[in-house]
Amino acid sequence: MYNKNFKFLTTKLKNKQTWTYWTSFLLPFAAFMIYFAFQKFNILTVDLGQQYIDFLSFFRKNLLTDPGKLIYNFQNGLGGSMIATDAYYLLSPVNLILFLFPQNLLPIAVYLVIGVKFGLAGLSSYYYWRREKQNKIAYSLGASCAYALSGYMVANYFNLMWLDSVIFLPLLINAIDRILMRKENHLILITFALWVTNFYTGVMALFFGFLYLLSKLFFQEKRLRWPVFLNYFKSSVLASFLSSFVLLPVFFEMLEGKADTSAKWALSWQFPLQQELTKLVSGAYSFHEMEAGLPNIFMTTPFLLLAICYFLCKKISWKKRLVNGTLLLFLILSLSFTPFVLLWHLGQFPVWYPGRFSFILIFFCLNLGMQFLAKQAALEWGKKIIIGLLSIALVSYWYFVQNDVAFLDETTLLISTLFVALTLIFIYFIYSEHKFDPIFLSIIVILEAAINLTFSLNNLSFQNNYDYQNYQTNSQQVVNYLKNTNSSLYRTEKTFYRSDNDPFTSGYNGITNFNSITNSQTMTMLSNLGYLHNSNSYTNNGGTTLTDSLLGIKYYIEPNLTNKNIPTHQKMVYNNDNHRMDLDSYAIQKDFKQLILVKNNTALPLVFFSPTSKQKTDFYVDQPIHNQSTLFKNMTGSNENLFSLIKLPKPKLKNAHQDKVESENTFTQNKNKIQGEITYLLKINTNDAYYLELPNGIGENDTTLTVNNNQIDLSVRDNQVRLISLGHNQKGTRIMIKFGMKQDQLDLSQVKLFRLNTEKMSQIINRFKNGQPEIRQQALTLTTNTFSTKKNMRLLSTIPYSRNWLIFDNGKKLKTKSYLKTFLASDLKKGKHKLTFVYIPWIFLIGILLSLISLIILKLF
Numbered sequence: 001m002y003n004k005n006f007k008f009l010t011t012k013l014k015n016k017q018t019w020t021y022w023t024s025f026l027l028p029f030a031a032f033m034i035y036f037a038f039q040k041f042n043i044l045t046v047d048l049g050q051q052y053i054d055f056l057s058f059f060r061k062n063l064l065t066d067p068g069k070l071i072y073n074f075q076n077g078l079g080g081s082m083i084a085t086d087a088y089y090l091l092s093p094v095n096l097i098l099f100l101f102p103q104n105l106l107p108i109a110v111y112l113v114i115g116v117k118f119g120l121a122g123l124s125s126y127y128y129w130r131r132e133k134q135n136k137i138a139y140s141l142g143a144s145c146a147y148a149l150s151g152y153m154v155a156n157y158f159n160l161m162w163l164d165s166v167i168f169l170p171l172l173i174n175a176i177d178r179i180l181m182r183k184e185n186h187l188i189l190i191t192f193a194l195w196v197t198n199f200y201t202g203v204m205a206l207f208f209g210f211l212y213l214l215s216k217l218f219f220q221e222k223r224l225r226w227p228v229f230l231n232y233f234k235s236s237v238l239a240s241f242l243s244s245f246v247l248l249p250v251f252f253e254m255l256e257g258k259a260d261t262s263a264k265w266a267l268s269w270q271f272p273l274q275q276e277l278t279k280l281v282s283g284a285y286s287f288h289e290m291e292a293g294l295p296n297i298f299m300t301t302p303f304l305l306l307a308i309c310y311f312l313c314k315k316i317s318w319k320k321r322l323v324n325g326t327l328l329l330f331l332i333l334s335l336s337f338t339p340f341v342l343l344w345h346l347g348q349f350p351v352w353y354p355g356r357f358s359f360i361l362i363f364f365c366l367n368l369g370m371q372f373l374a375k376q377a378a379l380e381w382g383k384k385i386i387i388g389l390l391s392i393a394l395v396s397y398w399y400f401v402q403n404d405v406a407f408l409d410e411t412t413l414l415i416s417t418l419f420v421a422l423t424l425i426f427i428y429f430i431y432s433e434h435k436f437d438p439i440f441l442s443i444i445v446i447l448e449a450a451i452n453l454t455f456s457l458n459n460l461s462f463q464n465n466y467d468y469q470n471y472q473t474n475s476q477q478v479v480n481y482l483k484n485t486n487s488s489l490y491r492t493e494k495t496f497y498r499s500d501n502d503p504f505t506s507g508y509n510g511i512t513n514f515n516s517i518t519n520s521q522t523m524t525m526l527s528n529l530g531y532l533h534n535s536n537s538y539t540n541n542g543g544t545t546l547t548d549s550l551l552g553i554k555y556y557i558e559p560n561l562t563n564k565n566i567p568t569h570q571k572m573v574y575n576n577d578n579h580r581m582d583l584d585s586y587a588i589q590k591d592f593k594q595l596i597l598v599k600n601n602t603a604l605p606l607v608f609f610s611p612t613s614k615q616k617t618d619f620y621v622d623q624p625i626h627n628q629s630t631l632f633k634n635m636t637g638s639n640e641n642l643f644s645l646i647k648l649p650k651p652k653l654k655n656a657h658q659d660k661v662e663s664e665n666t667f668t669q670n671k672n673k674i675q676g677e678i679t680y681l682l683k684i685n686t687n688d689a690y691y692l693e694l695p696n697g698i699g700e701n702d703t704t705l706t707v708n709n710n711q712i713d714l715s716v717r718d719n720q721v722r723l724i725s726l727g728h729n730q731k732g733t734r735i736m737i738k739f740g741m742k743q744d745q746l747d748l749s750q751v752k753l754f755r756l757n758t759e760k761m762s763q764i765i766n767r768f769k770n771g772q773p774e775i776r777q778q779a780l781t782l783t784t785n786t787f788s789t790k791k792n793m794r795l796l797s798t799i800p801y802s803r804n805w806l807i808f809d810n811g812k813k814l815k816t817k818s819y820l821k822t823f824l825a826s827d828l829k830k831g832k833h834k835l836t837f838v839y840i841p842w843i844f845l846i847g848i849l850l851s852l853i854s855l856i857i858l859k860l861f
Contacts, residue, residue, distance in 0.1 A: 001168065004278065007580075007629045010603055011824045017363075018404075018711050019381075020126070020137050020140075021123060021126065021127070021142060022140065022469065024122045024123050024126030024127075024130075024140070024141055024144045025119040025120065025122055025123040025507070026119065026124060027144075027148075027446060028118040028119055028121065028122040028145055028148035028153075028449075029115050029116065029118055029119030029122070029448050030201070031118075031149055031449070031472055031540070032115045032118045032149075032157070032453070033115045033176065035457060036111060036452060038378065038655065038667070039462060039467060041107070041108060041462075042107075042462040042463065042465050043110060043112075043114070043156065043418075043458055043462065043465075043621065044107055044109060044158075044462060044463040044465065044468060044844060045156075045158055045461065045462045045463060046158060046287075046350075046460075047158060047159065048110070048159075048160070049158075049462075049463045049468065049499070049512065050499040050500065050501070050687055051499060051501050051514045051515075052089060052110075052158070052161070053110060053161075053468060053499075053505070054096065054499055054501035054503075054504035054505045055085070055089045055090060055501065055504055056090070056106065056110060056196075056501065056506070057103070057106055057472070057504060058075065058504035058507075059090045059095065059098070059384065060098045060099060060103065060106065060109075060255065060280040061103070061507065062484050063169055064099075065098075066779070067723075068780050069082065069518075070082050070083075070086055070090075070780035070843070071083060071780060071839070071841055072780055072804075072839045072841070073491070073509075074491070074509035074777075075503040075504050075507065075509055075510065075786050076513060076515070077181070077511060077512075077515075077518070077519065077538070077800075078491075078511055078520050078522050078526075078551070078798060078799070078800050079509075079512035079521050079799050079800055080522070080800055080802075081247040081249070081253055081802070081804070081841065083246075083250070083253065083518055083841060084249060084250045084253035084254065084517045085515055085846055086725045087196070087198075087199055087246045087249075087250050088161060088198065088199070088200060088250075088516060088517060089161050089196055090334070091196055091198070092117075092160075092161065092163075092164045092198070093197070094111075094113050094116050094117055094120070094164070095113060097109060097112055097113050097116065098110070098153055099115065103472065104469050104472065104473065105440050106468075106469075106472075107465040107468055107469070108766075109464070110160070110183070111511075112174075112663070113160060114157055114158075114160050114163070117163040117164070117166075118148050118149070118153060118163075119148070120158075120167045121143060121144075121146035121148040121153060121163065121166050121167050122144045122147065123144070123145060123170070123250060123764070124169075124170045124171050125143065125144040125147040125148065125170040125176075125333065125363070125366075126140050126141060126143075126144035126197070127170070127171070127384065127595070128170035128171065128173065128174045128791055129143050129144065129170075129367075129370050132174050132177065132178075133370065133374065133831070134375070134475065135370055135371075135374055136177065137178045137438070138369075138439050138441065138442040139370065139373050139441065139738065141442050141445060141446075141796075142302075142438075142441050142442035143303065143366050143369070144380060144448055145442075145445060145449050146299055146300040146302075146303050146366055146445050146448045147166075147170075147299075147363060147366055147572065149449035149450065149452065149453050150296075150298060150299055150314030150362045150449075151279060151285070151296035151298025151299070151358075151362070151452065151456070152166070152285065152296050152297070152299055152358050152359040152362055153166060153359070153454065153600040154285065154296075154452060154453050154456045155285050155290070155296040155353075156296070156353065156356075159199075159353060161358065162198060162200070162249075163197050163206045163642050164193075164197035164198055164200045164201075164202075165194060165197070165198055165201035165204065165359070166192075166201075166359045168190055168193050168194050168197070168202075168205065169205045169359065169363055169425040170204055170363065171190050171361065172187075172190045172191070172194065172206070172209045172343075173209065173363075173367075174652075175190050176209055176212055176213050176216070176232065177216075177226060177237075178707045179231055179232050180213070180216050180217075180220065180228060181218070182224075182228070182231075185235075187232065187235040187236065187239070187241040188242070189239075189714075190239075191206060191235065191236055191239035191240065191243075192242050192243055193666050194206055195239070195240065195246060196243055198463050198620060199246065199247065199250055199525065200346070200356075200445070201357070201359075201540070202413065203346070203382075204356070204357040204360060205360065206236070207344070208357075208360045208364075208518050211327060211330075211845040212327070213229070213232055213771030215323045215324065215326075215327050217229065218319070218501060218592070219319070219320065219323075222340045223281055235653035238530055238854055238858060239651075241405055241780050241850055241851070241854035242851050242855060242858070244846075244847040244848075244850035244851045244854070245329045245847040245848045245851045246847065247847065248843050248844070248846060248847035248850070249476055249841065249843045249844045249847060250517075250771055251793060252843050253517055254517065254520070254716075255617070256519055256520060256630045258431075258621050259460070260441070261349055262503075263342055263347060263349055265338065265339050265342055265661070266338050266339075267338065267339065268338045269335045269336045269337060269338065270335075270337075270338060270341055270354070271294060271336050272336075272805070273332070273335065273336050274397070275294060275335075275401075276294055276297065276332075276336070277394060277397055277398070278294070278397075278398065278401060278405050278407075278408060279294050279295065279296060279297050279298060280297065280298060280299075280301070280304060280456075281298075281398060281407075281408065281412050281413065281416040281451060282298070282412055282415050282416050282419070282448060282451050282455050282456075283407060283412045283451075283454075283455025283456050283458070283459065284296070284298055284407055284412075284452075284454035284456070284457055285407060285457075286406055286407045286459040287459070287461075288406060289407070289557055290352055290353060290708070291352050291404070292354075293354060294335075294354060294355070295355020295358040296355065296358055297335070297355070297358050297361055297362060298362075298647070299362045299366060299451055300370075300419075300424065300445045300449055300452075301341060301416065301419040301420050301422075301423050301448060302307055302419070302422075302423045302441055302445050302448075303365060303366050303369040303445065304446060304495070305387060305390075305391065305420075305423050305424075305427065306366065306369030306370075306372050306373065306427075307328075307365040307366070307368040307372075307634065308368045308387060308390065308429065309369070309371065309372045309379060309383075309387065310324075310368040310371055310372040311325060312367075312379055312383040312387070313372055313377055313379065314377070315374055315375045315377045316372070316374050316375065324368060327364070328361075328364060328365070328368070331360065331361040331364060332361070333447075333849075334357070334361075335355050335358070335361070338400040339376060339420050342389060344356070345355045347359075348430050349537055351534075351536065356375045356586055360536045373431075373441075375379075376432045376581075377432065378431060378432045378433065378613065379427065382395055384427060384428055386504075387424070388420045388424060388428075391420050391423075391424055391495060394420070395416075395417050395770055398413055398416065398417075398524075399413060402787075403843045407459060408777050409646065410571070411455075412455060415451060416453075418780060419444060420446045425845060426440060426444070428439055431824060435739050443509035448511050460676070463664055465571075466569050467498075467514065467572075467573050468498070468505075468677075470570055470571065470572050470573070470594075471502075471505070471572055472505055472506070474592065474595055475502070475506040475508075475557065475595070475596045476506060476507070477482070477592055477595075478506075478557055478590075478592055478597050479492075479506050479507050479508045479758045481592075481733060482508070482555060482597070486554075486720075487776060488605075488774050488775060488776055489509070489605075489606055489775045489776060489777045489782065490509065490553075490554035490555070490605070490606070491508075491509045491510060491511060491551060491553045491554060491555075491603075491606070492508040492509060492510060492553065492554065492555040492556070492557065493510050493511060493512070493540045493543075493548075493555075493557070494510075494540070494555055494556065494557040494558070494578070495556060495558045495559070495577065495578040495580045495583065496559060496571070496575060496576055497512060497539065497540070497575065497578075497580060497836050498557075498575055498576075499514065499574045500512045500513060500514035500537045500539055501513065501514050501849045503513075504756055504836065510537065510540070511526070511531075511538075511540055511551060511553070512537075512539045512540050513537060513538055514536065514537035514744050515536060515537070516535070516536050518536050518538075519800055521821060521822045522799070522800050523538055524821075524822070524823060525619075525820065525821075525822040525823075526538050527720065528619040528620075528621070528624070528627045529543070529547050529624055529627055529628055529631065530543065530544075530547075530548075530624025530625075530627070530628070530721065530722065530723045530728040531543060531716060532716060532717055532720070532722060533717055533720070534642075534717035534718045535718065537717065539576075541576070541722075542624070542722050543577050543580075543650060543692060543723075544582065544689065544756060545582050545583070545600075545602075545689055545756065545758060545761070546627060546628050546632055546642065546756060546761060547562060548600050548602075548603065548634060549600065549602040549603050549761070549765050550604060550628075550631055550632060550798070551604075551798050552603050552604050552605060552606045552798055553598055553600060554599065554603040555588060555589065555597060555598065555600065556580075556583055556597050556598045556599075556600065557585070557596070557597055558574070558595065558596045558597075558598060559574045559594070559595065559596070560591060560592060560593065560594050560596045563593055566594065569596070570620065572594045572595075576713070577713065577725075579710070579713070579724065579725055579740070580725050581707075581711055581725045581726060581727045582689040582691075582725045582727070582728040582756075583598060583728075584728055585728060585730055585758065586598035586599055586600050586601075587601065587727060588598050590839055597860060601766075601859055602761070602762050602765045602769075603768060604635075604765065604768075604769065604772070605769075605772050605773060605774060605775055606775055606797055606798050607773060607775050607782070607784065607795070607796075607797045607799070607835070608635075608768075608769075608773070608795075608796055608797070609772065609773075609787075609789055609793040609794065609795055609796070609828055610636065610637055610768075610793060610794045610796050611637040611791075611793060611794070612637075612792070612793075612794060613633070613637050613668050613794070614633050616630070617630055617631075617634050617820055619820075622695070622696050622720060622721040623721070624693070624721055624722075624723055625643050625691070625693060625752075625754050628643070629641065629642060629643055631820070632761075634695055635796060636765065637768075638764050638767045640760060640764060642756055642757050642760060643755065643756055643757075644754045644757070645752060645753070645754060646690075646754065646831075647753070648665075648680050648682075648753050649676045649680055649681060649682060649683075651665075651667075651676070651679060651680050651775070652674070652680075652681065653679075654676065654677040654678075654679070655669065655670045655672065655674045655675065655676045655677065655680060656669050656676030656677065656741060656746075657706065657780065659745065662743075664749075665747070665748045665749040665751070666745065666746070666747045666748070666749055667741065667745065667746045667747075667748065668744060668745050669741045669743075669744050669745070669746075670695055672828055674740075675740050675741055676740075676741035676746075677738055677739065677740055677741070678738070678739040678741070678746070678748065679700060679737070679738045679739075680736070680737040680738075681734055681735075681736055681737075682726070682734060682735040682736075682737060682753070683734055684727065684730045684731055684732065684733050684734065684735060685732075686731055686733065686755070687728070687730070687758070687759070688756055688757050688758050688759070689728040689755070689756040689758050690725075690726040690727050690728070690753065690755055690756075691721070691723045691724065691725055691726060691729070691753075691754045691755075692707075692724045692726055692737065692751065692752075692753055693721060693722075693723055693724075693736045693751065693752040693753070693754060694714075694721065694722050694723075694724065694751060694771060695721055695750035695751065696719050696720055696721050697719060697747075698713040698714070698746075698748075699714050699715070699716050700713075700715045700716075700740055700750075701742060701743075702743055702746060702830065703739045703740060703741055703743075703746055704739070704740035704742065705724070705737070705738070705739055705740075706736075706737075706738045706740075707724070707726055707727075707735065707736070707737055707738075707845075708727075708735060708736050709736070712724055713734065726802065728758065729819045753802050771787060771788070773785055773787045773789070773835065773853075780838065780839040780840075781836065781838050781839070782835075782836070782838075783834075783835070783836050783837075783839035784833070784834060784836075785834070786832060786833070786834045787832070787833055787834075788831065788833070789828055789830055789831065789833065790831075791830050792828065792830055793827075794825065794826075794827060794828070795807070795825060795826040795827060795828045795835075796817075796823065796825050797819075797824045797825060798823055798835075799821050799823060799824045800822060801817075801818040801819070801823055801824045801825075802824070802838055802839075803816075803842070804839050804842060805824050805837055805838070805839055806837070806838045806839075806840060807824075807837055808835065808836040808838070809828065809834070809835055810832070810833065810834055811836075813824040814827070814828075859860075
């Protein structure tokens with residue numbers, strides 16, 4: 001039996017058809033892998049290095065050992081559901097490759113995951129064009145390579161969670177084609193896969209599938225249209241219900257996060273549509289293009305012109321050309337026309353990475369080109385001339401705007417023009433005239449696709465893999481120590497960060513978070529307290545010792561700069577210094593080789609009881625000191641004012657003068673091209689902590705800032721007021737605050753200086769902590785020790801509120817409520833208490849039930 005199966009396998013491998021499928025996989029796979037082999041396998045850049053790598057590390061650590069963390073965990077900001085995050089970032093089956101590699105080789109594992117996805121995109125599209133559409137092998141290989149190495153794939157290789165939809169799109173269209181032909185199909189399976197692997201790009205592919213079906217129904221007999229549509233509809237609905245275990249929790253979490261924002265559906269354009277023509281050259285990519293560029297639609301020059309040939313071919317029905325032209329026009333307009341842009345992106349403007357559906361436009365154009373090639377019908381010379389004139393116009397436009405587009409240089413223009421010429425030679429003299437025409441086309445397509453990949457990625461910079469590995473190794477030592485010495489539930493933070501998602505890589509409960517599905521209430525609270533943020537991330541930058549204590553940040557990890565004998569390739573990089581001069585009061589817990597662990601003895605537990613408070617809890621935008629003080633008073637019941645406003649001393653000016661007409665703290669630079677400087681020399685009379693409050697509107701483009709000659713990073717995400725720690729325990733010294741002007745005028749009239757009475761703060765909080773519960777976590781359950789209250793109390797927490805939390809006091813269920821529109825809370829009666837918190841993802845469970853019912857229906861019918 002074994003010999004028989006082995007013989008069958010070897011026969012299949014020797015089969016010519018089988019090897020062409022392997023080739024369709026290997027061509028894009030090899031192109032991608034070889035490029036990064038020459039980059040020393042350094043694949044991490046932008047969001048892959050600053051966000052996704054941390055999620056993937058978290059996934060690899062917990063899927064098999066602690067799967068409950070994939071439902072809820074405290075590494076997700078202040079704590080939150082992970083189900084929608086899993087659905088967006090982690091559910092690709094290709095991610096299982098990660099388990100074949102040790103943790104310290106995670107970047108290499110991700111490199112292989114992405115390479116396999118490139119190969120699978122080539123394989124699925126080859127399957128569609130060769131097996132289902134019976135196109136010639138060489139044509140199909142060329143088209144599959146153009147698809148798998150398209151501008152979308154190359155530009156978004158690091159957005160690896162989107163690539164599964166690129167893989168499944170040809171299979172979706174194939175399933176719809178088979179429905180139209182009333183043949184057996186796998187629409188349910190493909191629709192399910194699109195929903196589950198990435199619902200965001202999946203819904204784009206499914207929407208296009210619906211439009212594609214409608215375009216084909218025009219050519220069905222009238223009596224068959226309704227049965228065909230009904231078959232499609234039933235399969236799509238059943239597949240969607242099968243996916244309920246993902247879609248239901250995603251929908252409700254989106255309501256709390258990304259969907260909480262709004263966009264204006266104005267009848268406007270995002271950019272002049274003709275600018276998109278520049279994205280058709282090889283290497284039309286750069287860092288700027290990620291952030292504020294144009295959608296990536298590179299599809300190789302041959303297939304661009306072949307798609308145009310489709311509309312000039314007489315052998316193709318004018319009705320089909322009209323319908324497909326209408327659909328193509330809609331896709332092109334969707335690149336820039338605001339209502340269509342919002343339609344494709346679920347009502348939200350993309351933050352970076354524009355035109356996230358453009359893989360659909362690329363596939364559709366490639367498919368039109370393949371339909372033209374299948375006719376084997378040479379164009380008349382009049383139409384060939386039209387193609388030639390359009391090509392000349394395109395190249396002329398490239399050269400005309402060359403100086404206005406950063407990625408257009410002499411090399412890219414010369415190579416792109418060469419491929420235009422080669423394509424015209426193919427269309428004019430080779431196509432349908434010579435037997436080698438498929439080989440000729442395939443060679444130039446594959447060559448241009450490989451050149452585009454190389455030129456495009458050469459415009460980016462990449463992080464060294466060992467920087468990530470060094471961070472992971474050293475931070476893990478600290479976290480492992482903490483887990484072995486303190487098993488209670490608390491938060492930990494750092495005075496630097498490699499990425500906003502460091503807690504996921506290291507496994508500690510922090511507050512920083514970078515997630516496209518972010519709890520808006522948590523973000524609003526942290527923003528009010530002064531933490532730097534943007535629309536989908538927030539950091540630990542902007543906190544004070546007061547917020548550390550209130551939010552339960554019990555430990556801090558700091559750089560250890562004393563060890564000078566570390567090999568260069570093992571040294572940690574301490575990026576994004578938080579400049580927390582106020583942490584010197586935290587006791588050193590332990591020294592590690594490259595890190596120091598300190599302890600905050602005034603940190604509150606994440607759950608605590610508090611007397612009833614009549615304090616007002618109004619938070620005001622851009623008033624972090626007021627908001628921190630308000631939170632402190634409400635949580636502790638104290639009436640003490642911990643912060644004092646201090647008047648800034650008279651500044652010392654260098655090459656600048658005060659503009660007293662505007663304000664005495666508005667400064668104008670002298671007109672001698674030497675940078676103006678404004679210096680405040682602050683005499684410190686106490687050991688309290690001092691903070692400088694910079695107003696909204698002062699940033700790195702306006703000024704530099706140094707404190708005692710230490711450069712302060714003034715880069716911001718969204719414009720907001722920010723707090724900068726100046727010093728602590730520095731009685732009898734002076735603090736020098738120096739602004740360096742970058743503009744002709746600098747308005748410092750709203751800059752404020754605050755002093756935090758840390759001694760009084762410690763006394764009040766330590767007194768408040770007496771008798772508070774200690775909390776421990778086991779999977780999705782939190783438990784406290786037994787504690788007593790002498791009267792009725794509020795049960796407060798800094799755990800984000802969710803209806804999924806149940807609280808039991810001595811086995812009796814308590815009524816939960818939202819505290820400050822953010823945190824989980826309840827009420828306690830006088831007496832002894834032992835609390836149990838249980839997180840039950842009700843919507844997820846309902847989704848599982850619906851998925852099971854749908855599976856039963858599928859099996860029965």
